[in-house]
Amino acid sequence: MRAALLYGPQDLRVEEIPDPGPHDPARIVVEVEAATTCGTDVKMWRHGHRVLPPYPCAFGHEMAGIRADTGERVLVSDSVACGACPTCRAGRSQICRRPTWILGGFAERIAAPEAALHRIPDGLPAAAAAMAEPLAAAVHAVDRGSEARDVGILGGGPMGLMLAALLIGRGRSVTLADPHAERRAQAAQLGADTAAGLSRHELVFEAVGRPEAWQAAVAAAAPGGVVVLVGGCPSGSEVTLDAGPLHYDELDLRGAFHHAPAEVDRALAALADVVVPWEMLLGPTISLGQLPAALAAREGPAKKWVIDPRLQE
Ligand SMILES: [Zn+2]
Ligand SMILES: [Zn+2]
Incomplete structure (x- = not known):
């Protein structure tokens, strides 16, 4: 064959x-x-x-x-x-x-x-x-999140768009951030608000898979919020996070794999x-x-x- x-x-x-x-x-x-x-x-x-x-x-x-x-x-x-x-x-x-x-x-x-x-x-x-x-990985990631209504998604590749579609289907209000205009247009077609970057959401999904995006996802969480890391950074990747909000804002930082x-x-x-x-x-x-x-x-x-x-x- x-x-x-x-x-x-x-x-x-x-x-x-x-x-x-x-x-x-x-x-x-x-x-x-x-x-x-x-x-x-x-x-x-x-x-x-x-x-x-x-x-x-x-x-x-x-x-x-x-x-x-x-x-x-x-x-x-x-x-x-x-x-x-x-x-x-x-x-x-x-x-x-x-x-x-x-x-x-x-x-x-x-x-x-x-x-x-x-x-x-x-x-x-x-x-x-x-x-x-x-x-199926997006379905799993949504389950790893919270029931918050206000959701931000970082990354408008296929994974970010699948997350947006699932969450909008559950009646959540979704803002998707991506630097590419074509991808923001796809997200808008699904019914998401779009932006070049995220600011302060109760639930944030990171769907890029780069250390900078992990950092941006944590920075985009509202106090008491939940951050779900969906994009993979290989073991050994160094991610610099502002650790303060994890304690003072009681952020929940969760991985979602496979x-x-x-x-x-x-x-x-x-x-x-x-x-x-x-x-x-x-x-x-x-x-x-x-x-x-x-x-x-x-x-x-x-x-x-x-x-x-x-x-x-
Ligand atoms: Zn794949
Ligand atoms: Zn096993």
């Missing part, structure tokens, strides 16, 4: 590789219909990533397709928790200490444990279903019900061969490329 393999930073090649299955009885083969790109893919392509196996490796972690054994349409989640470690036993499988990562959506087929497969609601296209992976299986199903339902208008986030559909150029593309409006591995160049 054809697959996009990473050979090293910024070295992506489309090659013919052995079919993934059904050699392993513990895994089910899924014919990929659509895989969407995200900021994590761009990071993996540019610099590598701690969850990548040794090079050359397959990647792509937002993928949907058809089960080869039953013909059922499924979203393939990008991880399965171990179920046995202390965090899993505490009911927090999204921060499992020994997860199995399932990467390789940028290929014609992928083999995944059955626990990673989620049925796609009828009528939801594969490209929209693939977005359930990041959306998602649990039930959140993937909630995300699929939110896509099917168009709580999140997924068409806004869909970019062009391209072939595997066009993927390197797509990953290198400059930022514009928040759009995800859709890779259809069945397309020839």
